[in-house]
Amino acid sequence: MERGPRDPLVETGVPTSDWEAAFEAVPRHLFLPEVMWPATEEGHITVSRADDPDGWWRWANADVPIVTQWDDGRHTGSAPGALATSSSSMPTAVLLMFDELSVFDGAKVLEIGTGTGWCAALLSARLGEANVVSVELDETVADTARKALNVAGRHPKIVTGDGLLGWPEGAPYDRVLVTVGVHEVPRAWIEQTRPGGVIVMPWGTRYSGQNAIVRLAVADDGTAGGRFSRATRFMHVRSQRLEWPEFDDYLPGEGWPADTRRSVTGLSAAQIVDESDYAASDFAISLLLPDCVRTFARSPQGLQTMWLFGLTDRSWATVYFDEDDSSQVYQGGPRSLWDEVETAHRWWVERGRPGHEEFGLTVTADGRQEVWLGEPSAPVPCVASAVR
Ligand SMILES: C[S@@+](CC[C@H](N)C(=O)[O-])C[C@H]1O[C@@H](n2cnc3c(N)ncnc32)[C@H](O)[C@@H]1O
Known part of the structure; x- marks a missing residue:
């Protein structure tokens, strides 16, 4: 039984802009596995299509991120694993990132982090599959995405490899959409984007595990810069995951x-x-x-x-x-x-409690990242030196 491919967006009332037709043409459920782990207020829960078909459809149509792989595929069984390593992003988050991307007809797009393949399918529906390349690090995830894309009748190029290297064979791109969080923006993405092109990604420091969506415009001189829009929480690229500090290395022994x-x-x-x-x-x-x-x-x-x-x-x-x-x-x-x-x-x-959207990021031609408030000439200071 097919139930309401656009329900997640319809229910939340988010305007679907010029992506409406693509979301209608490419239902998310085609990219979801039989056993999946939607995020709930109480954490991730296991939902099996065989055991609970109604529940599966309800979650497939809900505006929540759904984990599709744990622990880089080493996880077995149906209980949630330790670390979410692939997912179908939350539908409204996908739409908001698409809106930030500001595509135009015929734009050539590189996606980093294929995941389930749903975003690549939506991009293909909107721009034509010949204009879409998506890179996924995990071989099994990439293969599963290719199969789902086949079922959905979409055939963008899915490359298995490290997305931090981009995909030079298809460059230059008009747009780069990154659906996995980064702490450091690789120069490759900027070099493979046409001047005037746009890169949209979840970016954040290691401080909180949180990130914010930033939209970088690529300039002629090889720099890229732009503002953050809103907070989000995406899993991080594999090589930039945080190695969580060992408590005993900081506070050895008993007591303070x-x-x-x-x-x-x-x-x-x-x-x-x-x-x-x-x-x-x-x-x-x-x-x-x-x-x-x-x-x-x-x-x-x-x-x-x-x-x-x-x-x-x-x-x-x-x-x-x-x-x-x-x-x-x-x-x-x-x-x-x-x-x-x-x-x-x-x-x-x-500074008047500025919101996310008042901050911006510039990546210089030599790869340095500079965060600013209001305008690029007003860098955000690193506080460590000021209070030592
Ligand atoms: C949140 S999921 C992407 C969701 C996807 N856009 C969708 O529609 O389902 C992030 C993906 O990025 C992949 N990933 C992590 N590090 C990567 C890297 N260095 N290069 C390419 N993909 C990477 C993960 O394996 C995961 O599948």
Whole structure:
């Protein structure tokens, strides 16, 4: 039984713009496996088409990301695995990225991260399959996508390989759509895009695992730059995944290390991340502290504890949040990471609490990444040097 190929977009009321016909022509469910793991408020759940056909259709038509591979394919069984490594992106996220891409008839597009093949099929429906190339690192994922594309009657070029290298054979491209998160923009994408062309991708520092969609316009001089639009959360390219710090490397032995510095803070967890988990304050802090990671421990009452770990040295910090403006702070190592977060937060407040869309990114001709606020001539400072 076929049920409502456009339901995810219709239900959310997101305007479907000039992509409407493509979304109608290419139903998402053709690209979903028999067993899949949609994201819910409580985490990922297993949905099997054989065991629960109604549930499968409901989730296939829902506006949620659906994991289709765990642990680079080493996962077995039907329970969710440890790390989501391939997925069908959330339909509204796909549409918003397509809108950012601002394609025109006949535009030649390179997609990085084929995944299920659904985006490549949508691009093919909109632009013609001869204009679409998509690169997927994982051989099994790429093969599965090719099969689904065949069933859907679409035949874009699917390349198995490292998308960080682009696909020079098909260059130059008018548009590059990246459906997997990056910390560093590879020069190859810029070099393979026509001057005046556009690259859209989820980009973020290692601080939070979050990213924001950025739209880079490629200039004649080999630079690329543009603004962020909104927060998102995409899995990262395989080689830029975060190696999560080992707690014992930072705090060896029992109890607090001898150099632990204690203080209190009036800054609350809600001022940093708010309920959405996609707060502009958190994004701003991530830009000022690109060389550290943060994590939160939550309780049913909300955020309880925040941890920060330096990525370039063994600095660490933790905050036990309480209700009365006097949360306990413990910090150790050469840097005082919590002090840096406070400085970064103050910097953001003093600039009028700018949203994601006020920040931008430039990639220089020699590959350096410069984040800015308002305009390219106003770089966002790295906070570490200011507070040491
Ligand atoms: C979120 S999924 C893409 C979703 C896809 N656009 C769709 O419509 O289903 C991200 C994909 O990027 C792939 N990937 C990760 N690192 C990559 C790399 N270096 N080059 C190409 N693909 C990569 C993953 O294997 C995964 O399939």
